[in-house]
Amino acid sequence: MDFELLIGIFPQVLLDGLILGFMYALIALGSTMVYGVLEFINFAHSEIFIVGAFVGVEILLSLQSAGLLERVPWVLVLLTILLAGMVVSGLLAVTIERVAYRPLRGAPRLIPLISAIGVSFFLQDALRLIESIWRNAFNLVYPTIDVLNERFELTSTIDISVKSLVVIASALLVLWGLHALVNRTKIGTAIRAVAEDQAAASLMGINVNRIISLTFLIGGAMGGAAGVLFGVQYGLINPYSGFIPGLKAFTAAVLGGIGNVPGAMMGGLVLGLLEAFAASYLSLLTGGAFGAEYKDIFAFSILILILIFRPKGLLGEVVRERA
Amino acid sequence: MIHGVASVAAVAASAVLVAVFPRSILAFLAFQASLLFVYTTRIPSWLRGGLLGVALLVLMPLIGFYNGYYLEIATQVGIFVALALGLNIVVGLAGLLDLGYVAFFAVGAYSWAIVGSPHGNEVFGGGFPLGPAWFYAFLIVGLVVAAVTGVLLGLPVLRLRGDYLAIVTLGFGEVIRVLANNLDKPINFTNGPKGITPIGRPPVPFGLPYAEAFYFLVLLIVIVVILVNRRLEDSHIGRAWEAVREDELAAQAMGVPLVRTKLLAFACGASFAGVMGVVFSAKQVFINPESFTFLESIGVLAMVILGGMGSIPGAVLGATVVTVLNLQVLKGLSLWLNELKNAGVTVLGFSLADLPTQLEPAKYERMVFGMILVLMMIFRPQGIFPARRRQRELAAPAAGPTAPPGAGR
Numbered sequence: 001m002d003f004e005l006l007i008g009i010f011p012q013v014l015l016d017g018l019i020l021g022f023m024y025a026l027i028a029l030g031s032t033m034v035y036g037v038l039e040f041i042n043f044a045h046s047e048i049f050i051v052g053a054f055v056g057v058e059i060l061l062s063l064q065s066a067g068l069l070e071r072v073p074w075v076l077v078l079l080t081i082l083l084a085g086m087v088v089s090g091l092l093a094v095t096i097e098r099v100a101y102r103p104l105r106g107a108p109r110l111i112p113l114i115s116a117i118g119v120s121f122f123l124q125d126a127l128r129l130i131e132s133i134w135r136n137a138f139n140l141v142y143p144t145i146d147v148l149n150e151r152f153e154l155t156s157t158i159d160i161s162v163k164s165l166v167v168i169a170s171a172l173l174v175l176w177g178l179h180a181l182v183n184r185t186k187i188g189t190a191i192r193a194v195a196e197d198q199a200a201a202s203l204m205g206i207n208v209n210r211i212i213s214l215t216f217l218i219g220g221a222m223g224g225a226a227g228v229l230f231g232v233q234y235g236l237i238n239p240y241s242g243f244i245p246g247l248k249a250f251t252a253a254v255l256g257g258i259g260n261v262p263g264a265m266m267g268g269l270v271l272g273l274l275e276a277f278a279a280s281y282l283s284l285l286t287g288g289a290f291g292a293e294y295k296d297i298f299a300f301s302i303l304i305l306i307l308i309f310r311p312k313g314l315l316g317e318v319v320r321e322r323a
Numbered sequence: 324m325i326h327g328v329a330s331v332a333a334v335a336a337s338a339v340l341v342a343v344f345p346r347s348i349l350a351f352l353a354f355q356a357s358l359l360f361v362y363t364t365r366i367p368s369w370l371r372g373g374l375l376g377v378a379l380l381v382l383m384p385l386i387g388f389y390n391g392y393y394l395e396i397a398t399q400v401g402i403f404v405a406l407a408l409g410l411n412i413v414v415g416l417a418g419l420l421d422l423g424y425v426a427f428f429a430v431g432a433y434s435w436a437i438v439g440s441p442h443g444n445e446v447f448g449g450g451f452p453l454g455p456a457w458f459y460a461f462l463i464v465g466l467v468v469a470a471v472t473g474v475l476l477g478l479p480v481l482r483l484r485g486d487y488l489a490i491v492t493l494g495f496g497e498v499i500r501v502l503a504n505n506l507d508k509p510i511n512f513t514n515g516p517k518g519i520t521p522i523g524r525p526p527v528p529f530g531l532p533y534a535e536a537f538y539f540l541v542l543l544i545v546i547v548v549i550l551v552n553r554r555l556e557d558s559h560i561g562r563a564w565e566a567v568r569e570d571e572l573a574a575q576a577m578g579v580p581l582v583r584t585k586l587l588a589f590a591c592g593a594s595f596a597g598v599m600g601v602v603f604s605a606k607q608v609f610i611n612p613e614s615f616t617f618l619e620s621i622g623v624l625a626m627v628i629l630g631g632m633g634s635i636p637g638a639v640l641g642a643t644v645v646t647v648l649n650l651q652v653l654k655g656l657s658l659w660l661n662e663l664k665n666a667g668v669t670v671l672g673f674s675l676a677d678l679p680t681q682l683e684p685a686k687y688e689r690m691v692f693g694m695i696l697v698l699m700m701i702f703r704p705q706g707i708f709p710a711r712r713r714q715r716e717l718a719a720p721a722a723g724p725t726a727p728p729g730a731g732r
Binding site for chain 2: 040041100103104107109110111112113114115117118119120121122123124125126128129132133135136137138243247250254290291293294296297300301303304307308311
């Protein structure tokens with residue numbers, strides 16, 4: 001075994017894992033907030049996420065065809081697509097809740113879950129339909145912005161691109177914003193109150209329905225931001241590419257303790273790192289017998305193991321059984 | 324009396340219609356609708372049984388001679404009916420949401436595919452493929468292997484709550500698919516994404532053509548599955564399943580062993596899928612991991628939901644409707660649209676030839692599944708043909724978990 005190589009790639013793998021981890025953390029926040037408030041797995045969150053990515057690519061492509069992409073400062077472009085993705089995804093999440101989840105509130109537990117799966121599938125093909133009619137293509141590539149692809153050499157073996165820095169910085173900013181919102185504002189207090197006990201919250205004069213909508217708005221916006229960053233970082237998107245990241249983000253949320261906001265961040269980072277290491281080291285360590293393809297199995301196995309042995313997650317939010 | 328005459332007339336007329344217009348999708352849809360009419364209308368049960376028997380045993384194979392694709396559709400419907408009935412036990416009766424059900428189908432399919440094709444030599448050395456007669460033995464092997472897989476999966480996870488169980492089964496389904504995709508090294512079990520071919524077909528009695536033979540085989544298995552399902556439903560086990568679905572705590576207090584009951588549900592559901600997997604791999608001659616995706620699992624779930632969870636006629640109807648929608652209606656729409664495009668038809672001054680080429684109605688099965696799931700959950704959660712007990716439960720939801728919000732937390 002080549003130890004030099006194993007150690008040599010370590011920092012780069014660490015970096016890739018961190019970026020992936022922040023991505024998962026951002027997506028996971030949306031699902032974990034909704035779970036915290038409604039105790040329900042929002043399966044359609046993967047599509048809310050990928051819709052954000054599509055909003056971003058559509059804006060970039062229009063700018064490009066108008067010849068403006070090179071002339072507008074890239075920071076402005078980036079802020080615009082982030083904001084647009086957040087708004088569209090947030091509103092989409094609110095609409096989904098209103099149409100497909102609210103009529104089912106109070107029904108047996110599996111009913112809204114099945115509805116959510118339905119929404120997820122419906123949105124995938126709806127997105128495909130729209131893009132097929134609009135662009136006659138549904139596999140879209142983010143146009144490159146040259147500045148973002150510049151790379152800094154940290155050492156001779158490790159480098160980091162501007163876009164990775166942007167991803168990490170925006171993720172940190174959004175995470176900090178959410179943390180402040182949930183813990184320091186009145187709205188955040190109301191959200192936590194509804195999560196704790198809907199009946200008591202409504203007796204205290206909190207409009208539960210509005211808070212739930214708001215939770216979906218915030219969670220959806222986080223998903224949209226993650227979608228745009230995903231597109232910027234990895235480039236190629238299609239209507240179905242939200243599913244696996246969405247599922248992994250849910251894994252991250254469970255890993256950190258579902259319903260728990262700091263837990264989702266930590267779970268995302270842990271999962272991202274584990275996956276990056278699995279992808280790079282698995283084939284090196286097993287002499288090529290098991291390659292990077294197994295990283296998905298790795299993530300799902302973690303999910304299964306955590307759910308079986310420590311369903312509370314690593315940070316131990318107590319999840320109570322609702323009859 | 325009038326109903327009886329109408330039923331006979333409907334079946335006869337639609338069969339003639341199919342014979343006269345063998346390429347018309349509408350004619351075949353009419354034939355299917357006539358069967359539904361026969362099933363639901365008020366006629367003596369001997370007439371109903373007779374008509375359905377004649378239609379399925381005589382008319383359908385005859386239609387197959389006019390248009391082989393219809394027989395293919397009927398066979399596919401049969402396969403999915405068996406899958407839906409299997410999932411119906413797990414989701415409908417026992418109330419365990421299994422999102423990775425197609426994994427068991429895959430296990431069955433691969434178990435015959437590996438030994439029934441020359442690929443077996445790569446795994447076990449020489450002596451493969453096994454003779455075609457082994458196929459019938461492998462119907463049992465597929466059943467057992469799938470059931471064992473079900474138990475192995477079930478043992479650790481069945482203590483989990485409903486929605487966590489759903490996610491774990493989803494993960495398991497994905498794990499099986501990724502394994503099928505990648506187990507071509509270090510030992511080549513599945514031949515990876517390239518899939519396995521040619522898979523041996525069983526020997527056929529009476530010199531029937533293969534299409535007809537598979538149709539009858541699938542029909543036979545479906546009938547057996549329906550009989551088993553009906554006997555199970557009212558048995559000791561079936562009642563235990565429903566008790567667990569309604570209230571685990573109460574069921575346990577009444578002496579129902581929770582884990583064993585759930586394991587049985589998993590194993591029973593899985594075994595149906597395993598048998599059909601074996602048939603599927605032989606019928607297709609070629610399988611690869613693409614046939615066993617999450618999409619298929621959700622498709623089968625949509626069938627069960629559409630028909631009505633826990634209802635046997637519901638599962639049959641759901642499987643038929645969804646399969647026909649996918650294979651017949653969506654594909655038909657695609658073909659029709661293409662013909663219109665090629666003919667240069669214009670609608671309201673818009674030339675259809677200018678429609679985007681990526682727009683293929685046949686590719687939108689997810690949309691169909693999604694709409695079925697959402698609409699059924701919102702407007703008719705008990706399904707089209709509800710199970711009697713389920714109907715009562717969902718008709719009066721006020722007493723249940725709705726009472727005070729946040730109750731029982």
